[in-house]
Structures are given as C-alpha cells and as structure tokens.
Amino acid sequence: MSERSEPGSRAPQSRSARRRVGAHTPTSGGLAKAALPYVDAAGAEVVQVYVSNSRGWALPAGDPAQDALFRDGCGERGVPVFIHASLLVNLGSPTPATVERSAQTLAHALRRGRAIGAEGVVFHAGSAVDAGYAEAAMRQVREALLPLLDEAAASGGPMLLVEPSAGGGRSLASRVEHLGPYLDAVDRHPMMGVCFDTCHAWAAGHDLAVEGGMTATLDALVAAVGADRLKLVHANDSKDLCGSTRDRHENIGKGTIGEPAFAELMRHPATAGIPVVVETPTEKHVGHAADIATLTRLHP
Ligand SMILES: [Zn+2]
Numbered sequence: 001m002s003e004r005s006e007p008g009s010r011a012p013q014s015r016s017a018r019r020r021v022g023a024h025t026p027t028s029g030g031l032a033k034a035a036l037p038y039v040d041a042a043g044a045e046v047v048q049v050y051v052s053n054s055r056g057w058a059l060p061a062g063d064p065a066q067d068a069l070f071r072d073g074c075g076e077r078g079v080p081v082f083i084h085a086s087l088l089v090n091l092g093s094p095t096p097a098t099v100e101r102s103a104q105t106l107a108h109a110l111r112r113g114r115a116i117g118a119e120g121v122v123f124h125a126g127s128a129v130d131a132g133y134a135e136a137a138m139r140q141v142r143e144a145l146l147p148l149l150d151e152a153a154a155s156g157g158p159m160l161l162v163e164p165s166a167g168g169g170r171s172l173a174s175r176v177e178h179l180g181p182y183l184d185a186v187d188r189h190p191m192m193g194v195c196f197d198t199c200h201a202w203a204a205g206h207d208l209a210v211e212g213g214m215t216a217t218l219d220a221l222v223a224a225v226g227a228d229r230l231k232l233v234h235a236n237d238s239k240d241l242c243g244s245t246r247d248r249h250e251n252i253g254k255g256t257i258g259e260p261a262f263a264e265l266m267r268h269p270a271t272a273g274i275p276v277v278v279e280t281p282t283e284k285h286v287g288h289a290a291d292i293a294t295l296t297r298l299h300p
Pocket of ligand 1: 197
C-alpha cells in the first residue's frame with residue numbers, strides 16, 4: 001500500500017475507542033502467582049510476559065496449573081495477554097543455527113500463547129548482521145515465518161507481531177517504512193501484525209518529539225502496512241537522542257521523547273482500541289503504575 005491513510009476516514013467511535021494501558025510483567029515465581037498480583041498493583045489493563053528467558057534459548061514447558069490460573073485470571077479482569085519472544089530471536093542471521101533456534105523459539109511462544117490465551121507474540125524484526133546479506137535474510141524471514149503463520153491461522157492464533165528494532169547493525173526493519181517490505185515478504189499473511197515501539201522508532205530516527213512528529217510517524221506506519229495491522233504499542237520514553245540507534249527506555253515524560261508526543265500517540269486514530277504496554281524502568285510495580293496513570297490521563 002502506498003497511499004496515505006486519512007485519519008478522518010475512520011468511524012468516530014473507532015477514533016475515540018479507549019486504549020487499554022498495561023505493562024511488561026515479571027513472572028518469576030510462577031506465571032499466575034507472580035503476574036496477577038503485579039497486574040493488580042500496577043493497574044494494568046493489558047499484560048505482556050516472557051515465556052522463556054529473554055536472553056536464552058531454553059524453551060520451558062510451562063506449568064499447566066499456573067497457565068490455567070493466569071488465563072482465567074486475565075479473562076476475569078478483561079486483560080488481554082501478549083507474549084514477548086526471546087530477545088535473541090533473529091530470523092535474518094547469517095548463522096543457520098541462530099535462524100533455526102529463532103524459528104523454534106517462535107513456535108514455542110505460539111504454543112505457550114495458545115495455552116495462556118495470548119492474542120499476539122511479539123518478536124524483533126531482526127538483522128542481517130553482515131553487509132550484503134539483506135536479501136538472503138529476507139528470504140529466511142519468509143521461509144521461517146510462513147509455516148508458523150499458517151499454523152497460527154489453523155489453530156486460531158495467536159498472531160505474530162513484528163517489532164521494528166532501534167536501527168543499526170543491518171536491521172531488517174527499524175523505520176516504519178521498512179514494515180511494508182517485511183509484510184510483503186510473508187505475502188501480507190492475515191496472522192502477521194505489527195508492534196510499534198516508540199523508543200525504537202525514535203532511536204531509528206523518527207523525530208517524535210517535534211510537534212506533529214508522532215502523528216506523522218503513525219501516519220507513515222499506516223501507509224506502509226494498512227489500517228488494520230497495528231495490534232500493539234510499546235510506549236517507552238528514551239534516555240538517548242533521536243537517531244542514536246540506542247535502545248535505553250525511560251519513564252513516560254521523563255526522557256528525550258517527552259509527554260506531548262505520548263499525547264499524540266494516545267489520540268491518533270491508528271491506536272484507537274489498540275493495547276498499549278510500557279516496558280519502562282520500574283522499582284517493583286511503582287514506575288509502571290505511574291506510567292500507566294500518565295498514559296491513561298492522556299486519553300482523549
Ligand atoms: Zn518494545
């Protein structure tokens with residue numbers, strides 16, 4: 001899709017639909033036992049969890065009793081669930097073992113997602129690492145993702161959500177425009193969605209802090225992927241400058257992006273009804289509770 005979307009073209013109730021705001025939630029000690037009290041303490045209306053070590057390849061089976069308690073607890077609270085796949089996942093790697101482990105990690109996250117009632121599994125777009133490997137990397141992305149997406153479709157979900165990276169290191173997608181070719185690589189599969197991370201976009205050079213900057217970036221995202229692909233937002237302020245390619249998150253309004261940009265985020269028609277998750281620094285739940293409150297206050 002190359003035409004620009006017009007923010008005014010959506011139905012008014014869609015434009016004003018509430019954005020649920022929640023947090024990336026710790027699970028050590030047991031999925032339900034750790035995460036549900038955290039969700040309540042932080043005031044989270046959406047929850048995102050890891051289902052394996054964020055910096056490891058081990059794929060734990062999960063505890064069926066905790067899975068059921070967590071799924072039911074989130075259901076009772078009306079809290080949608082998302083999984084963030086291991087940060088090691090890189091389908092564009094020139095190292096075959098990394099590509100294979102990445103695909104296995106996503107397959108595991110999708111299985112775990114079905115067990116806990118997740119709506120989406122977020123993974124980073126990845127990197128070709130070496131100059132000249134980009135074309136082969138995108139072929140790998142296609143070959144790895146299509147069977148997973150077909151299986152997700154056959155089993156009723158969850159969706160896979162690609163998250164653009166902070167840029168640098170031959171990223172396969174960092175700027176929002178890169179999402180168009182990334183989705184094309186999987187034939188715009190219906191189970192493929194997008195997760196937009198404000199800190200990554202800022203690091204990749206989108207000037208979100210200038211007035212209208214967040215709005216323009218979200219318009220460009222919709223132009224690249226269409227009106228219905230954005231399924232999750234990661235709202236994170238940044239400790240670094242625009243274009244730095246550094247990914248150090250800061251609390252909302254306390255960083256270089258600043259609160260007015262997040263007001264634009266929360267009012268943009270593309271985020272209407274889309275869950276928003278913070279992945280910001282926090283002492284226990286306190287930092288997350290404050291960021292959730294700030295973003296909720298910025299609702300139109
Ligand atoms: Zn993120």
